[in-house]
Amino acid sequence: MHLAVTDLACARGGLPVLTGVSFRLEAGQALILRGPNGVGKTTLLRTLAGLQPAMAGEVDFPADEGAYASHADGVKLTLSVTENLAFWAAVHGRQLDDAALAAFDLTGLRDRMAGTLSAGQKRRLGLARLAVIGRKVLFLDEPTVSLDRAAVGLFADFLRDQHLAQGGIAVIATHIDLGLEAPELDLTPYRAAPDAAGGSDEAFL
């Protein structure tokens, strides 16, 4: 179980954003992405997760072990907490066990409609999905937004004890300190030069 990224270049709206990104993560390791807003954290995560094709370079990790989570956490407001999580479990061919609910302190809210949850609770429900689908390589874009201190702690514990401890890998773009002893990668040096090659409209320049 590893995640190897070699010389990756990705674009946003036809314009090259990042070039030459390379790193390698072994089982149980995490990587924190740093850098100013707009440097391309989200674009990089979407490219790693396979949501958009890379302009150049290689992303290598075991097939369909990747999972992506972003601000839009795919929570259906007219479904209850368990229905939401049971759906994601079924989609990934797994059973919904209570450990995931407990890990994010949602057992008390199990039958509440997602629409009636607070922003923080809804966020925890979105993150609980990661525990339910059992995917080994996680690409997380600002996972702790609108979470209070206690919830951030819960999430960090889940990452450290349940995910990484069992050989999982995580690439996280975040501004706050999650308390994980994980290496950090500042993306500023990888920012693509304005007239870098490879943009889809390069043929017109």
Added chain:
Amino acid sequence: MSIWEYANPKKFMGWTRPVLPWLWALAVACIVTALVWGFFFTPDDYKQGSTVKIIYIHVPSAMIAINAWFMMLITSLVWIVRRHHVSVLAAKAAAPVGAAMTVIALFTGAVWGEPMWGTWWAWDPRLTSFLVLFLFYLGYMALWAAIEDADTAADLTSVLCLVGSVFAVLSRYAAIFWNQGLHQGSSVFRAGRPDSVAEVFYLPLMLSIAGFILLFLALVLMRTRTEIRLRRASALEARMRSA
């Protein structure tokens, strides 16, 4: 140098620049002579009277209307397979020309049939197919206009063009099935025998067809160059903004 090199935007602009004026001159010359010849110097048809003169604009425009969509289908395929910008921009450029030709074919067809059918618009299968084809053109152009990102627009319109072509053919046969048809059979290409169109009508018609084809090429080349310039301008602006 493979032919794909010629489709590179810069090279395309290069070799089309000298060609375009000649193409325009030839197109205008052909059409004007054909229409003047057909309008003034050919006799009336014994049965249809002077309405036969409409053949010189209905048949060429109908042909271009169909073949323009076919050309768009090919260029969309080329875009999907080889990601060639000029190819998909040529499809975007050809759509309005095809739509205009469809309007001409529709109007001239309806008017030509009016004496025989007694109404300005008869739901004849072939005319109806042109009406449906016109709707496809509208949809295609509207999709281009609705999407900002050029690449996404190119991909989505190409997929629409492929699916649309299948349904255009389906609609064609559905229209025939639906109304047995009053349209004069395909008079020009019946197994290549020109006798269905008397000799005297045949030559100006051929010239008019040639003229319309040249006009189509000239328009598409010019409009493709326009699209390339606009893409280059927005690409430079984007790079300037991001610098």
Added chain:
Amino acid sequence: MPQLGKYAPEVLSAYAVCIAVLVVLVAASWWRARQSAARLERVEKETGRG
């Protein structure tokens, strides 16, 4: 002028519409071509990339 007989309105209207549509199409394409050339020139001057 050729003797168009009783179908004169049909034939003339057909030709009129055809020529009108073609003229509008050519004019619009020509105008857009000039617009795009002007815009490109302006942008190229700004970015200094002739």
Added chain:
Amino acid sequence: MIALLIRDLRLAIRAGGGFGLGLAFFLIVIVLVPFGVGPERAVLTRIAPGMLWVAALLAALLSLDRIFALDHEDGSLALLATAPLPLEGVVLVKAAAHWLTTGLPLTLAAPVLGILLNLSPEATPWLLASLGLGTPALSMIGAFGAALTVGLRRGGLLLSLLVLPLYVPTLIFGAEAVRRGAEGLTALPSLALVGGVTAGCFALLPFAAAAALRVNLR
């Protein structure tokens, strides 16, 4: 995939709009027809097959843009794209969910509304058969149109412009089947053609729609 279908049906029921909207619209359009063309029974009988089909088609069109738009807004479309489901399967399930919430109820309600338009009794079985065979195609073509326009502002209007021309073959063959049935002729060829078109749609369109979705998710 079944989980996705169950979830979508549950969402449609809970949202309340799902079933009722399409049926109500279908009823309203049919009721309007006599106001428009006059209550004369002979006229109504003649146009009943065509009007029932056109109304069913418009009712199906109504709820098309909701197929992907809701999932696109709350991000579950992106999550589904990284799930082990093939996108073609997701599109098929979405089309099936749309058919179950709009196409099927329309088909079942059509004979009742046929009475309003004085549809001749022999036509009713053909109406049921042609709508039953044709509405799945409407949902599949609609899913393709929705995939093309997901994420576009004012996508609903564009969706109708793109999808209606694609409905022409199904409409022609479907309405023809009912008309021939009403006149007692054999409507089997038309019915077979409706089925053929639907089969063609389910063979071709999931791939086109999935390709469009991948482009829109970029």
